[in-house]
Amino acid sequence: MKPSIPKGTRDFSPTEVAKRNYIFEVITQAFENFGFQPIETPAFENSKTLMGKYGEEGDRLIFKILNSGDYLNKVDEHILKAKNSKGLTSKISEKALRYDLTVPFARYVVQHQNDITFPFKRYQIQPVWRADRPQKGRFREFYQCDADVVGSKSLVQEIEFIQLYDTVFTKLGLADTVIKINNRKILSGIATVIGAQDKLTAFTVALDKLDKIGKEGVIKEMLGKGISESAIKKLGPLFGLQGSNDEKLYQLKELLRDSDEGIQGVDELQFVLENVTKLGLQSSNVQLDVTLARGLNYYTGAIFEVQTDKVAIGAIGGGGRYDDLTGIFGLKGLGGIGISFGLDRIYLVLEELNLFQTVTLPKPTVVFLNFDKEYELIQLKAIKTLRENNVKCELYPDVAKNNKQQKKQWKYVSNRNIAYVVSKVTNNEMFTLKNMNTGEQQQCTADELLKTVQNL
């Protein structure tokens, strides 16, 4: 059998793992620095926890897990005969792989509400699975790095999360990241003002595509979704929105003066943007973008999306505020806000921009060649001391029985780019230490060996 892995999944080799871990570390440190605590949830949930939470499209993309045992045996004859996948799925599959981290988190909060002190700030870094068709920056198994605060309605959180984004991307060396921000209340207000509130979702989805399909495309899609021509005419000023964040806010206030909700959205944004400006950002830019909609319907206030103009890959992060995330699981009125980092896409961006230079593959500093069984114990003793002093080292496992095998050991250290090699040992515990970069060799005691190697 030819070995293979499922579509949209990947193996990660040592260098890739090192690079991924580096990103994980930067994000984790930032999360903890901002006061978040880690949780983890199972890779799979009960289907009813996930199904119906991400829209019809989402349901299709959820990986379902077949029941154990003879799962068809218990299904009614007429359901089998109907050959209706949707109807059958719920009978033969009661578990499903996690689709994102937000819904499992909502479930977690409700389930553990008595043990949680609110506001609860949690972070979670785990893989999620989607039965999507893979393409660049899109996989069927990928990691999300989420940070959320539940139980607080304070707009300070919006400011904090923008700072958090800025911190992480600055540390990763990814400069000029664009943090796009918008507010659902503004979108809702606009829909009201133009008299299309009943079509809010269709309206926002179409508007979201402005930079992709242009004004004409958006209008065409809106017409197709049943939004009237007169309503679209009123959107004129929206398409022409330009200038600084402040100028946009001013124009929006004009446009939305008949909508209390819309005005509230503008005020919220203004508060956030003002304070972000006062605090300052290290390397990112915040950009007010009224066309930013994001698909997830549970957002009710601020919405974020992070992009880099240096690599064409879509969003590398996103998030927003939700008023009632836990309501679906029976805990009403608990609001929150959260953001997510797309690890795999960030990886691709850093790789393309050559920003992994500081990441080194973990490997031994010293390798002891194994030419003589008689000296193995002396070498292991020296190795033990080195390790106790945090020097990475190892003994080549097999004893070389001939010249050929010795050569193989030299090749091993060459190929792995090992800095120091101990090639000879004497009875009085003197080691021959070779610096592989300079080619210099010296005789030394175990103590001297440690000192030389520690200076690296």
Next chain:
RNA sequence: GUGGUUGUAGCUCAGCUGGUUAGAGCGCCGGAUUGUGGUUCCGGAGGUCGCCGGUUCGAACCCGGUCUUCCACCCCA
């Protein structure tokens, strides 16, 4: 889910309009040279040409299906 694209030795790729034993570089193995590796030279192994079926006297090259890759749409990190 829709449309397109890709698939040849471990890796990166050649292979002219279908025609005799499918090639290269790197890697691997063996040998020579080299102070103990990274150099150079010589030799060798390794491929059901993604898989299944079809057209043909004959297919890696044509057709169909399927899987995989990448891309666009949908949607999204």
